[in-house]
Amino acid sequence: MRNLILFIWKYHFTFLFIGLEVLALTLLSTNNTYQRTRMHRFSLAISGSVFNFQDGFARYVNLDYENEVLRQQNALLENELFERSKGKTAKRTSGDFEVLPAVVISSSYHQSNNYIIINAGSEDGIVPEMGVQGTSGIVGVVTHVSDHYAAVMPIIHSQTRVSCRLAKNDYFGLLKWDGTDHEVATLEDIPNHVEIDSGDAIVTRGSSGIFPRGLAVGHAIETEKNPSTGFQSVSVRLATNFQKLNTAFVIQNQLKPELDSLQTVIESDEQ
Amino acid sequence: MNSNLLSYLVSLVLLLALQILVLNNIQISGFLNPFLYIYLIIVLPVSFPRIGVLFMGFGLGLALDVFHQTLGMHAVATTFLAYCRPFILQYMAPRDGYEFSRVPGIRDMGYLWFGTYAAIMVFLHHFMLFFIEAFRLSGFWFTLGKVIGSTLLTFLLVLVVQLLFSGRASNKSGYD
Numbered sequence: 288m289r290n291l292i293l294f295i296w297k298y299h300f301t302f303l304f305i306g307l308e309v310l311a312l313t314l315l316s317t318n319n320t321y322q323r324t325r326m327h328r329f330s331l332a333i334s335g336s337v338f339n340f341q342d343g344f345a346r347y348v349n350l351d352y353e354n355e356v357l358r359q360q361n362a363l364l365e366n367e368l369f370e371r372s373k374g375k376t377a378k379r380t381s382g383d384f385e386v387l388p389a390v391v392i393s394s395s396y397h398q399s400n401n402y403i404i405i406n407a408g409s410e411d412g413i414v415p416e417m418g419v420q421g422t423s424g425i426v427g428v429v430t431h432v433s434d435h436y437a438a439v440m441p442i443i444h445s446q447t448r449v450s451c452r453l454a455k456n457d458y459f460g461l462l463k464w465d466g467t468d469h470e471v472a473t474l475e476d477i478p479n480h481v482e483i484d485s486g487d488a489i490v491t492r493g494s495s496g497i498f499p500r501g502l503a504v505g506h507a508i509e510t511e512k513n514p515s516t517g518f519q520s521v522s523v524r525l526a527t528n529f530q531k532l533n534t535a536f537v538i539q540n541q542l543k544p545e546l547d548s549l550q551t552v553i554e555s556d557e558q
Numbered sequence: 559m560n561s562n563l564l565s566y567l568v569s570l571v572l573l574l575a576l577q578i579l580v581l582n583n584i585q586i587s588g589f590l591n592p593f594l595y596i597y598l599i600i601v602l603p604v605s606f607p608r609i610g611v612l613f614m615g616f617g618l619g620l621a622l623d624v625f626h627q628t629l630g631m632h633a634v635a636t637t638f639l640a641y642c643r644p645f646i647l648q649y650m651a652p653r654d655g656y657e658f659s660r661v662p663g664i665r666d667m668g669y670l671w672f673g674t675y676a677a678i679m680v681f682l683h684h685f686m687l688f689f690i691e692a693f694r695l696s697g698f699w700f701t702l703g704k705v706i707g708s709t710l711l712t713f714l715l716v717l718v719v720q721l722l723f724s725g726r727a728s729n730k731s732g733y734d
Contacts, residue, residue, distance in 0.1 A: 299609075300608055300609065300612070300641075300644075301641075303609060303612055304612060304637065304638075304640075304641040307612060307613075307616045307633075307637045308634060308637055308638065310616075310633075311616065311619070311620075311630045311631075311633035311634040311637055312630060312634060313630070314620075314623075314629045314630030314633065315628075315629065315630030315631055315633075315634060315690070316630070318629040318630060319628060319629065319630065319631065321693065322630075322631075322690075322693050325693040325694060326693075
């Protein structure tokens, strides 16, 4: 208390100055419309930015939860979509698909053999050979599964082969990756006579039962015709951005075992 | 009655009347307003108690506000000026300090000293005043232009009044 009084006495000149200025500003703001309006706007701007910050912070804290809700909802919608297309185009789809949401917990994109780990495993019903889709296009295929995690071999892995087709005319080929640019893959075995324009959509063919028919893969950017083989190779800009992969949907195909057994029967017949 | 006090009171009445009746109505190209009345704060004796200066500043500003229909605006600027005055005087003090009865004017302190002192004081006041009037920082350069223009005008008037009221200047500079 004594110190406070000493402090006030030491700076009494400044305190008096501040007091008089506050008085003058109060007079100013109560008696002059212009300054009052400006003061209101100023205080509103300050309180507004504080509330904005608070709101942003609260949102940030809830972000994980919000993401999870959206992921579940997306999976639900995706399943509904499969359900609908089943009735209409049963002959064209290659299975009975269901989707399971997961989060990418680790991934690489700058090696020639990249891998992705997702936070869903055998306890969630995931087995190898299941397709994985991102938010904008396909990601890859599950290769290894533990109880709670699964390893995914993405398109950007030198061993990956995905059967793809041109969305506009159903010509199909194999999508490979040459190990250099994680944004670009190559679609091969398209006959030379097929005219491909830059921007043509490339989608999955759905032949092996891993992916449903018609999932987005990317779009053509340029094509190189090879007269000696009769086939051209198409550079495809991938729809999935592997640099910031976060959400993954694992695609389960109820009918895949059936398809697989049929294929082994064909193969053993031929031998 | 002390003759200094008497002449100060006379100049108080005259300058306030001049400011309210004449200068407030002058707006050169809507841009330059002279505020000569702060002369009354500028020339208060050095030994005048600084708290007294503070109240003087507040009162003078308020008096002008009443006539100017801008309650509070001039009070803010003149109180600010009164607050700054002791620090400026301290900063500009001659090496051996002020004599007790010194008045910050040409006669006591010389042309150079008074010119510098008056320019700083006028600028500080006008800076505060015009920015309180604008009450925003957008259009900063425009407001600063107004500050500088009006500062020049007021500064000239302060010099004229000082020469009229103070009589012959001493040959001594305030710094020696």
